[in-house]
Amino acid sequence: MNNILQTEKITCKDIAKLIPNVDGVIPSGSSEKVIRKEFQKRDSLQNDKIKNVYSQLESIFKAAEVVGLDLTANDASRLVRDVLEGSKNGSLSFPSMYKGVSFNPKTYDQSRGRGEWIVLLDFFSLMRSFVNETTVMNQENPKFLILDAGLYWIINLLGIEGIKLKNQTPRGAASELLETIKTSLQKTEFKEIVECNRIRNAYLRAIAQQFPANMAPQVLSLKDIWYDDSFTQFLSKAIELFCTRGIKGWKVSRPVFYQRYMPYSPWVTPLVAAEQIFVGQRFGFSGILSPTAEAGWNKAIDQFSRYMNTKTYIAWMYSRKIGKKLSYEWVPFFSDSEDKLRSKMQMAQTVDPSANELVIKFVTPFVEPEMIANMNDALKKRNLKKLSEFVFNFMNRIEKQACEFLDSEKDIPLTPLNQIGWLTNFPPGIC
Incomplete structure (x- = not known):
């Protein structure tokens, strides 16, 4: 990022330039004219307001850089819209967002055991880094949430024949x-899938506990949504839009075609659409973070939000730089011993000298500035002993906490949604 905020005047054109294309995803609404209209609608073309919006958006993109993510959004004008609409008494509120964490079949199987990779930190690291990067004064607390969405995998395995709605x-x-x-x-046939999801959920909650108690992001499961009585109404509306009823019952007539490890079931389409609008309405979220590979869902979510007469979503999309450097087996796992971790980092250094820096970037938002300086020095000197010790100490804390959850729980604990309030609050400032 440049030092444009130090210049006397920032324009709508500067905001348009701020939001990049990533992996072929080109943001719409990013022309100077369209962005200017968003300010004009709210009589907000004053330079100080344009500058504040720029500062808010620059902070999240800088935070993404810090943790090794290439970040973009589906619509630049929606970002401006939501920052301005969140303004109260001169303060600014960053658009709230959540991330659905999908199923990873490599987290667990009976023959190999379990292992979860460090990139699970991505959204958590982004949250932490964003708060560290925030410079706008008097802003409201950003709101973030993690949704464990792994159980959609069972919908895929059920397929079309396994779901008959009459x-x-x-x-x-x-x-x-x-x-x-x-x-x-x-x-019984889905026992291993449920266990795999239980393990990943435990890691998500263990990572959340690496934040100070009053800052810990909320982690929800799809079960929390599916077991909430009010979700049925949202799902029924999604079925109205995406499905048709014939002689043999209901079928999905407008599916999103998506593949990750396997083709997704058409029935995931109404479920995902209902989930996103439900979360948005229930908790006030206006955006979701997902990989650029999932950009195909954006159109369906827009269609459903218009059908439900709700505000159109901001779809934040990212690409992990580390995924372009290292194969899965050479990415550090939370369960790795220190020797195993050092071996992986040695291999990473051989494959690409910048790969270990990307590993470190996931961890640095959680540590004190003095430690970051030490790690940067170790990176410069390629001191793998210090680097692996630093990463291991942090990851081992998460591993131990996840093990405690797994040993003490037989299932993912349900979180009644009417009891969580705004546990999704995330205080501003250094954390």
Whole structure:
């Protein structure tokens, strides 16, 4: 990022330039004319307001750089819209966002055991780094949430034949679909999938505990949403939009075609659409973070938000730089011994001298500035002993906490949504 904030005047054109293209994802609404209209709608073309919006957006992109993510968004004008709409009494509120964490079949299998990789830190590190980067004074607390979305994998395995919805109404079909899912969670054939998801969920909650207690981001599971009575109404509306009813029952007539490890079931489409609008309405979220590979979902979510007459979403999208440097097996795992970790970092240094820097970037937002300086010095000197010790000490804390959760719980604990309040608050300032 440049030092443009030090210049006398910032324009709408500067904001347009701030949001990059990433992996072929080109933000819409990023022309100077469109962005200017967002300010004009709210009588906010004063330079101080343009400068404040620029500062807010620059902070999140700088935070992404710090943790090794290439970040973009689906629509620049929506970013401006939400920052301005969040303004109260001269303060600014950054658009709230959440991330759905998908299923990773490599987290666990009976023959290999379990292992979770360091990139699970990405959104957590981004959150922490963003708060560290924030410079706008008197802003409201940013709101962030993690949604463990791994159980969509069971929908994929059920496929079209495993989901038969006969009820005549969308509301009845929604209830049938949710009951089918809940029943499937108890089936022996999906036992390993449920266990794999339980393990990843434990790591998510263990990472959340690396924040100060009053700053810990909320981690929810899909089960928390599926078991909430009010979700049925959102799902019924998604079925109305994306599905049609024929002689043999309901089918998804407008699916999103997406593949990750395997082709996604058409039934994931109404479930994901309902989930995103439900979370947005229930908790006030206006954006979601996902990989650029999932950009195909943006159109469907926009369609459903318009169908539900809700504000269109900001889809933040990212690409991990580390994924372009190292193969999966050479990325550090939380369960790695210090020797194993050092071996991986030695290999990473051989493959690409910058790879270990990307590993360190996931961890540095959680440590004191003095330690960061020490790690940068170790990186410069390629001191793998110090680097591996630094990374291991942090990752081992997460590993131990995840093990405590797994040893003490047989299932992912349900979180009643009417009890969480604004535990998604994330205080401003250095944390």
